[in-house]
Amino acid sequence: MAQALYVHIPFCDAICTYCDFPKMVAPAAFKTAYIDALKTEIVASRAELADVETIYIGGGTPSSLPHDLLSDLLDFLAAQVDVGRLREWTIEANPNDVTYDFARLIKAKGVTRLSIGVQSGRPELLKMMGRTHTKEDVERAVKAVHDAHFYNVNLDFIYAVPTETMADLEADLAFALALKPLHLSFYTLILEPRTMLFHDWREGRVTLLDEELEATMFETVNRVLPQAGYRRYEVSNFAITGFESKHNLHYWNAHDYLGVGMGAHSLFGSTRFHNHPSLSKYLASVKKTGTGGRLVDPCDPFREACVMGLRKVSGIDRADLWVRFHQDPLLRFPRLYDNERDGLLLIDDASIRLTDKGLILLNYVERSFAGG
Ligand code: SF4
Numbered sequence: 001m002a003q004a005l006y007v008h009i010p011f012c013d014a015i016c017t018y019c020d021f022p023k024m025v026a027p028a029a030f031k032t033a034y035i036d037a038l039k040t041e042i043v044a045s046r047a048e049l050a051d052v053e054t055i056y057i058g059g060g061t062p063s064s065l066p067h068d069l070l071s072d073l074l075d076f077l078a079a080q081v082d083v084g085r086l087r088e089w090t091i092e093a094n095p096n097d098v099t100y101d102f103a104r105l106i107k108a109k110g111v112t113r114l115s116i117g118v119q120s121g122r123p124e125l126l127k128m129m130g131r132t133h134t135k136e137d138v139e140r141a142v143k144a145v146h147d148a149h150f151y152n153v154n155l156d157f158i159y160a161v162p163t164e165t166m167a168d169l170e171a172d173l174a175f176a177l178a179l180k181p182l183h184l185s186f187y188t189l190i191l192e193p194r195t196m197l198f199h200d201w202r203e204g205r206v207t208l209l210d211e212e213l214e215a216t217m218f219e220t221v222n223r224v225l226p227q228a229g230y231r232r233y234e235v236s237n238f239a240i241t242g243f244e245s246k247h248n249l250h251y252w253n254a255h256d257y258l259g260v261g262m263g264a265h266s267l268f269g270s271t272r273f274h275n276h277p278s279l280s281k282y283l284a285s286v287k288k289t290g291t292g293g294r295l296v297d298p299c300d301p302f303r304e305a306c307v308m309g310l311r312k313v314s315g316i317d318r319a320d321l322w323v324r325f326h327q328d329p330l331l332r333f334p335r336l337y338d339n340e341r342d343g344l345l346l347i348d349d350a351s352i353r354l355t356d357k358g359l360i361l362l363n364y365v366e367r368s369f370a371g372g
Contacts, residue, residue: 001051002268004250005081007038007073008261009062010279013094017130017200018158020192022263022277023060030279031065034262035073037286041260042080044290048258048268052081054088054247058115063093067105074109088112088246090154095133098141103148113245114145115154115183121175122168125161128206130196135175142179152243154183159221160214161189162197162206169217173224182243186221187236188214215360222359235311235362252312253320254305260292272299302327303369310365315346315353335368 011031012023026034042049055077065073090113091106098116106114120126121135138155145153155176159169176184191198191208200206209217222232230238234252237245250257259266263277275292276282285293302325309316316329329352330336336352339345344358344365358365 001256002048002258003051003255004054004056004247004257005049005052006257006259006264007055007057007077008060008259008264009057009065010060010262011064012059012061013064014130014132017128017196018189018192020195021060024279028066031069033283034279035069037283038073038261039076040286040290041292045258045260046080049081051085053085054250055081055086055090056247057091059092061094061097062091063097063102067101071105071109074106074111078110083110090115090245090247092117095137095141098144100144100148103145103150107148107150113152113154114150115156116141118155119158120161120172122171125164125168128161128163129158139179151182153181154185154245155179155181156185156187158187158189160209160217162208164209166217166220169220173221177228183237183239183245184225184230185237186225188218218360233313235359252308254301254308262292264292270301272297301325302332303372306333307366307369310352310354313353315351317351319350333368333372339365339368
């Protein structure tokens, strides 16, 4: 049974330069047809959703749906899952779409958490990322949400963007804190192939930050946010205690989740699969089979559980993995002991977790899970 449900809305008003998510700019008629297909897929999966505790509507830009269509989708979802079991229901939004009416709508329908894609308050960095909002739009959006007495708000930021300076990052940290969200995600920019930014980098039009500056930025984020009361509970995620993302914790704990919609990924019954990432193929598949494709991906569930678990500050729960997989990370991946000797990991009977040094060298530590 899935413990978490992810609902993908692929529509965006503009395409960001760094984005490799399944997304598109589409006319209104496409949106209606897509929501109809989503409903068909959810109904076909209903037996697998009886234990769902969290819903996450992501994208794309879910807030770009017209309010009547969004309202219809939220009503539909509430009727398909056991709402009494729900511990969290999140929707993602772009600052431009967040109004008092939007906040009132999602609150009235039972959504409990709003995640706003801010990325930066610096005009030149917003331009570099292809974002269409301003710092003032973000301030106005957060005020509108608070005016609607909706406070469980996450703000997403991206840093280590080409041309970014330490002064830019410090300004963004101050901007984020001034907005008083209950949750903050600060991600370093990842240059993904098949993005506009990657193309510009390959053509020599933009230069990435050097590793030393990026490491200093990472340390700054990890110092400033905890000093302001935000507890880091995952590599890039910080929360006022009690407001950690329950949905994302299902991912990091390698629990079963079902993703519906174009290109959505799932981990279900130790099998990883994804839906067709093209709209036409997704719609045709739903029409023919009731599912979005469920294309199976090669997967080693135990290795994935180890890699994901290490991202949490609490680390890998050895007893939990033993009960679920009948394997122990230290037996399967003995190179973890080398990382312990190098001061990158803390290993005890209960858990395996990163030290501060290991956190900075996470990519290196993750190589211990190769082979085995
Ligand atoms: S980052 Fe978000 S808003 Fe930008 S193109 Fe990707 S999905 Fe759309």
